[in-house]
Amino acid sequence: MLMRGFQKTFSIVFGGTLLLSTFSGDACSIVGYVGGKYCKEFVLKGLSRLEYRGYDSAGFACLTQQNHDLLCIRAEGKLDQLKKKVLNEAVDGFVGIGHTRWATHGAATEANAHPHVDCHNTLAIVHNGIIENFFSLKEQLVAQGHQFVSQTDTEVLAHVLEVELQKQLTLDAAIVDMVSKLKGAYAFIALMRDKPDTLIAVRKSSPLCIGLGNHENFVASDFLAFAGKTNKILFMPDESFAVVTKQAIALYDFKGNLLAQEIKTIDVSPATYEKFEHEHYMLKEIYEQPKVIKKMVDYYVNNEQEVWKNLGISPDQIAQLQSVHLFGCGTSWHAARIGQFFFEILCGLPTSTSLASEFRYMPFFPKKNGLYVAISQSGETADTLEAIRLIKAHELPVMTLTNVVSSTMVRETDGHLLLKAGPEIAVASTKAFTTQIASLYWLAHRIALAKGLITPERMAQAEQELKQAADVLEEAIERYKVDMVKTYAKKYSQAKRFMYLGRHVGYPFAMEGALKLKEISYIFAQGYPAGELKHGSIALVDLETPVVLFSHLDPVIYQKLVANAQEVKARKGHLIVFAFEGQDELIKLADQSFIIGRVAPLLEPLAMAGLMQFFAYSIAKELGCDIDKPRNLAKAVTVE
Numbered sequence: 001m002l003m004r005g006f007q008k009t010f011s012i013v014f015g016g017t018l019l020l021s022t023f024s025g026d027a028c029s030i031v032g033y034v035g036g037k038y039c040k041e042f043v044l045k046g047l048s049r050l051e052y053r054g055y056d057s058a059g060f061a062c063l064t065q066q067n068h069d070l071l072c073i074r075a076e077g078k079l080d081q082l083k084k085k086v087l088n089e090a091v092d093g094f095v096g097i098g099h100t101r102w103a104t105h106g107a108a109t110e111a112n113a114h115p116h117v118d119c120h121n122t123l124a125i126v127h128n129g130i131i132e133n134f135f136s137l138k139e140q141l142v143a144q145g146h147q148f149v150s151q152t153d154t155e156v157l158a159h160v161l162e163v164e165l166q167k168q169l170t171l172d173a174a175i176v177d178m179v180s181k182l183k184g185a186y187a188f189i190a191l192m193r194d195k196p197d198t199l200i201a202v203r204k205s206s207p208l209c210i211g212l213g214n215h216e217n218f219v220a221s222d223f224l225a226f227a228g229k230t231n232k233i234l235f236m237p238d239e240s241f242a243v244v245t246k247q248a249i250a251l252y253d254f255k256g257n258l259l260a261q262e263i264k265t266i267d268v269s270p271a272t273y274e275k276f277e278h279e280h281y282m283l284k285e286i287y288e289q290p291k292v293i294k295k296m297v298d299y300y301v302n303n304e305q306e307v308w309k310n311l312g313i314s315p316d317q318i319a320q321l322q323s324v325h326l327f328g329c330g331t332s333w334h335a336a337r338i339g340q341f342f343f344e345i346l347c348g349l350p351t352s353t354s355l356a357s358e359f360r361y362m363p364f365f366p367k368k369n370g371l372y373v374a375i376s377q378s379g380e381t382a383d384t385l386e387a388i389r390l391i392k393a394h395e396l397p398v399m400t401l402t403n404v405v406s407s408t409m410v411r412e413t414d415g416h417l418l419l420k421a422g423p424e425i426a427v428a429s430t431k432a433f434t435t436q437i438a439s440l441y442w443l444a445h446r447i448a449l450a451k452g453l454i455t456p457e458r459m460a461q462a463e464q465e466l467k468q469a470a471d472v473l474e475e476a477i478e479r480y481k482v483d484m485v486k487t488y489a490k491k492y493s494q495a496k497r498f499m500y501l502g503r504h505v506g507y508p509f510a511m512e513g514a515l516k517l518k519e520i521s522y523i524f525a526q527g528y529p530a531g532e533l534k535h536g537s538i539a540l541v542d543l544e545t546p547v548v549l550f551s552h553l554d555p556v557i558y559q560k561l562v563a564n565a566q567e568v569k570a571r572k573g574h575l576i577v578f579a580f581e582g583q584d585e586l587i588k589l590a591d592q593s594f595i596i597g598r599v600a601p602l603l604e605p606l607a608m609a610g611l612m613q614f615f616a617y618s619i620a621k622e623l624g625c626d627i628d629k630p631r632n633l634a635k636a637v638t639v640e
């Protein structure tokens, strides 16, 4: 049986400072303030901290100090646009809400930006998630004479609340009735002219938490928004709502029953979220990798009992284990594909990998003695959460491999293994990817040890291999970083498209390489199995399509890769290789080679990851792209 590990506080010691290991969030971000201070400053600062979660428009609303008029300001584009508008306004109040948006319903225009208001400008709402039945609700409201000015589902919430407040005698009764009408996953915060000292916070499936201050309270989709203001946090339970004033919080379930409040103490050093001397968070996070990988390994080694307990896997379960099932999205799925080799080769367990976004639409064959592992940096990705829920509906235990201890996935699954990578702010995942690989490598060895397949000495050696690969990752960046920026980035930023090739663990790694390049530089890239080149894609090989080939240390696979390199050269393709020291045959074939120190063969992707990410980063920088916040993207996609 899997056991669910219960943790009351999430503080850990990291780099000598007490801070939070990870954090949670949403595609869009919402914040709210009620207290004795002007809210503008907190709301804008909170939004700045969360902006990387969604950044195509933003908005702010407050009740003015005089008359409690509702002031609502919205702006298209990044948060700076909103800041300019809000800071020009002389008016401020003690109750306010804010939002940064990643559009799902309606284009990223000012009209669609949150907050949304009701017909008479008496209330304003900011919202994350999707109201699935918004269309039918809107039809009913329009029929009743309500007027809409946006294409969003959120505006419907404002009008439903308007109706309920008129109908019901109490605020809590209005919310109970309101949520009974809503379908979907959502978190929203509302303020109302009639209740000028109150915020309403409502949560279903989408994260929302309340920070308890001194005569002030904060609401946010991620507690990072109020880090440094308070360390007392109430993570709202799923399907709950709160009536929040500066003095008190009343928490209810969706039936209107009062709930007990579990307040956690989380110390977050706001410095964790600084870029310091780095131009971009992505660069900072690329450089952090050796340190966080080693710290993660040390954490696993030094806290063996706690880590094992949190995994929730009993010795019986290990003995009976017959298969492993890894699933996730995007970069996390690539890590899963690499991890598949670890469990098959090291534990002899058949291992499947699934894209969580496809999982629910495929036939599901429950495996009683299977280990189901959800992989997710944020622990909030909607597709992955839904896959977890489907597996759990079959009464199968699920474990989460995540960077975020306070995430919904940790709460909803039976065990977890933490990546300990520290907050990953850049939208493009870097250190989460390498810690995912490292942690899967560690887990596969740990399961092999528990099954008696390897000795404790071999386990210790594997831990050393991880640290050595982390060193190699660092050396590789150091070796090339100057030339990469000065020469290669200039040259390769001119390319129209790229092809990334690999075999074995190098194939999912090639997919990750291609994803990294396209998401931040907007240059098209395709990750492809090198052996498949001759089955079709070779038609694309020309001078304008550089081919990036990731080498392998296994002699047989290496020779096949050399053959693939020759195929590219024979078609006059431009060949870039990431090769290991001593692989001269391949290096000589290349137009450009990046040579990397040797590591344990299964850790090749880990060793090459830093330089591969730096390659994409340098090209995107050369092109002047907004690297930390690439267009159309958001960190943690909490909508399906």
Ligand code: F6R
Binding pocket: 328, 329, 330, 331, 332, 333, 375, 376, 377, 378, 379, 380, 381, 384, 427, 428, 429, 430, 515, 519, 636, 637
């Ligand atoms: C790419 C990237 C995404 C995420 C994906 C899953 O750089 O970050 O592909 O990996 O959206 O997110 P998580 O891991 O938070 O579930």
